[in-house]
Amino acid sequence: MFDSRHIRTFHEVVRTGSYSAAARSLGYTQPAITQQMKALERAVGTPLFLRAGRRMRLTEAGEALSRHAGAILGSMEAARQQMAALTRLRAGRVRVCAFPSAGATLVPEALARLAADHPGVRVELQESEPPESLDRVVRGECDITLAFTYPGLREQVPDELVEIPLLEDQLTVLLPTGHPMARRRAVRLAELADERWIAGCLRCRTNFLHECAELGFAPDIVFTTDDNLVVQSLVAEGLGIAMMPGLVLSFLVHRKVTGRALDPAARRQVSAYVLREHLRIPATALVLRELEAVAANRAGC
Incomplete structure (x- = not known):
């Protein structure tokens, strides 16, 4: 040598x-x-x-x-x-995987902050729901993943991963604007037991069924889709109502749909996950800090 x-x-x-x-x-x-x-x-x-x-x-x-x-x-x-x-963060590549509502809210704000101060750091975006998104980090297919968990349905996180809590995302109910309960500031899930429902991704659907079971009823799920825009359109046409994360409200654009908080409040935990050794990589650590800053701003609103 x-x-x-x-x-x-x-x-x-x-x-x-x-x-x-x-x-x-x-x-x-x-x-x-x-x-x-x-x-x-x-x-x-x-x-x-x-x-x-x-x-x-x-x-x-x-x-x-x-x-x-x-x-x-x-x-x-x-x-x-x-x-x-x-x-010195003049260059670098970070692969970020996020579930759709985080990809439409937290990620763009964090990338805008990143681009302003560190334009040489490039971010590649992927989309996946947990638990698949967690497995992607373990397999080395991405560097950071954003995922969510529900209080009553905590799943085992792979030992290799470090969790960085970002925010608690309040759940809402999407209703057609003409729905009688759309005039309220908050709605009770038990009062909606006789409604037709549109369910989302597997993890959200599992939590929804769990919440309904705790209140003693089984919801009538007429449609299932992972696409938030499809959910909005179905609700707008009066084909059902849906339980959705609060992050969705920030890009809720359909004029025939309104979102109402649940009473009592129900939330999910949104976190970033990364391999422990990746915390020492400057570009990865920087992207995590920007995500934390954006989440803190949202939590303070």
Whole structure:
């Protein structure tokens, strides 16, 4: 294994033509240059220089190494500059996986903050619901995942992952604007036992069924879809009502739909998950900080 210092010194000896000139250029003593070249020759296993009177010339091995030395040093400098860019957050890539309502709310705000101060850090976006999104981090397919859990349905998080809590997301009921309960500020789930329902993703649907069972009724689920926009359209047409996360309200655009909080309040926990060792990667840690800041702002609203 070559010592990079020896390669740099060798390159300077070749460039300047002598040990003494290289010593002056590098700020070393001539004996130090001599010792480094002897060490390099031991590593190579053959002489690199021959003396012809007061002049030095390269051996065949020296000529071969000379042809590569510049490229080696150039690659090392390029690597040094890239590492510096990564650690100083002038560059970097972070793969973020999020469930749809987080991808439409928390993630864009965090990326806008990131782009303003660190435009060289690039983020790749993926979309997936938990628990699949958690498995993606473990498999190395993404660096950060945003996922949610419900209080009564806590699932085992893989041991490799660290959870960073972001916010509690209050659940709401989506109603057609003409629905009698749309005039209220909050609604009770038990009062909606006779309604037709539109259910969402598997984890949300499981929690919904659990909440209804706790109140002693089984909901009449007429449609199931993971698409929040489809849910809105179905509700708007009076085909059913839906229990939805509060994050959805920030991009609720259908004029025939309104959202009402549940009484008593029901919430889910939204968190970021990351492999423990990735917390030490500057770009990943930065994206996590931006997500935490956005979540804190929302929680304070």
